[in-house]
Amino acid sequence: MNIYSRILGTGSYFPEKVLTNMELENLVDTSDEWIRTRTGIVERRIADHESNSILGAKAAEKAIEMAGVDKDSIDGIIVATFTGDTIMPATACRIQNHLGIKNNCFAFDIAAACTGFIYAMSVADSMIKNNLAQRIIVIGSERISVTVDWKDRNTCILFGDGAGAVVLGKSEEPGMRSFHINADGSAHNLLTLEALGSDFLSNRYKTTIEENLIKMKGNEVFKIAVRAMADATARAVESSGLKYEDVDFFIPHQANLRIIEAAARRINLTNDKVIITLDKFGNTSAATIPTALDIAVRDGRINKGNNIVAAAFGGGLTWGSMLFTF
Numbered sequence: 001m002n003i004y005s006r007i008l009g010t011g012s013y014f015p016e017k018v019l020t021n022m023e024l025e026n027l028v029d030t031s032d033e034w035i036r037t038r039t040g041i042v043e044r045r046i047a048d049h050e051s052n053s054i055l056g057a058k059a060a061e062k063a064i065e066m067a068g069v070d071k072d073s074i075d076g077i078i079v080a081t082f083t084g085d086t087i088m089p090a091t092a093c094r095i096q097n098h099l100g101i102k103n104n105c106f107a108f109d110i111a112a113a114c115t116g117f118i119y120a121m122s123v124a125d126s127m128i129k130n131n132l133a134q135r136i137i138v139i140g141s142e143r144i145s146v147t148v149d150w151k152d153r154n155t156c157i158l159f160g161d162g163a164g165a166v167v168l169g170k171s172e173e174p175g176m177r178s179f180h181i182n183a184d185g186s187a188h189n190l191l192t193l194e195a196l197g198s199d200f201l202s203n204r205y206k207t208t209i210e211e212n213l214i215k216m217k218g219n220e221v222f223k224i225a226v227r228a229m230a231d232a233t234a235r236a237v238e239s240s241g242l243k244y245e246d247v248d249f250f251i252p253h254q255a256n257l258r259i260i261e262a263a264a265r266r267i268n269l270t271n272d273k274v275i276i277t278l279d280k281f282g283n284t285s286a287a288t289i290p291t292a293l294d295i296a297v298r299d300g301r302i303n304k305g306n307n308i309v310a311a312a313f314g315g316g317l318t319w320g321s322m323l324f325t326f
């Protein structure tokens with residue numbers, strides 16, 4: 001008998017506060033029109049008082065409820081994030097505490113920026129297939145708003161806060177079918193958040209937190225992202241054993257509509273098969289794929305048995321893709 005991992009339930013959570021493009025016009029020299037046409041983003045959510053681990057725990061609670069499993073049957077929690085509550089302990093441990101899971105449960109974070117959720121799913125899938133766990137909650141959770149320089153129009157217009165989660169469980173039926181993860185560390189300086197890393201701390205009397213918030217060479221990242229996302233998407237389909245026409249939906253990382261359209265064209269998918277959430281939520285990094293999945297499951301577009309390809313790209317640089325049957 002083959003052992004697979006399969007998604008048993010999904011959940012997502014966004015803070016209530018909405019920040020529109022129009023409101024950003026009062027903060028930096030930008031316009032609603034520029035942001036919409038260059039990125040596809042219209043508004044995003046901001047967590048004023050909720051920590052990253054609270055966002056993640058709220059998404060995880062919904063995923064556990066949909067899965068219909070007892071929380072004490074969860075063997076592990078893996079959180080993909082670059083905006084954890086603290087550098088130590090892992091945000092996964094704080095989420096474990098919020099969820100009240102006490103027994104025999106491991107918890108750790110994965111740092112792969114916007115590709116983090118795909119990296120985390122590949123780790124969880126391997127652990128389940130190797131009998132290290134039966135059920136793992138995989139969460140992408142971000143509170144990016146506190147890491148952004150609100151005077152930098154190149155970055156502050158892009159990001160939002162939110163969290164998405166899945167319960168991944170052992171299955172006799174195929175669920176997760178293929179993964180492709182990759183990185184190019186020679187481009188590590190194209191997208192950075194240096195504040196509170198040990199390099200920053202060792203230098204902390206000579207610099208300020210403000211000088212070490214998120215920085216991105218957007219145009220250079222864009223060029224690499226278009227090619228890497230399209231290649232990764234095609235590779236996930238080709239290594240899954242399925243054909244292009246078997247793919248029901250594409251869930252791309254939600255950074256820029258132009259990058260998404262280029263990747264969708266590469267696998268010949270029409271717009272109705274591409275799940276888009278960036279207009280309402282912006283780029284929530286590791287949370288974009290699990291939140292988009294949950295939204296499309298709950299509004300009835302994605303149903304059991306659908307084949308879904310997801311792909312992401314982010315700081316590192318990292319990129320990756322996965323194909324699964326929901």
Ligand code: ACO
Nearest residue numbers: 030034113114153154157218219221222225255256314315
């Ligand atoms: N409003 C108005 N003008 C702006 C703004 C703004 N918010 N931001 C930049 N501009 C200006 C620039 O200053 C520049 O002006 P100039 O020509 O006078 O110098 C002009 O617009 C063009 O700037 P570009 O950076 O070339 O704009 P581009 O079309 O590349 O769009 C964007 C910028 C949206 C950031 C795009 O490059 C992008 O999406 N990059 C990829 C982002 C991504 O995928 N990141 C990875 C995931 S994030 C993660 O891992 C955390």
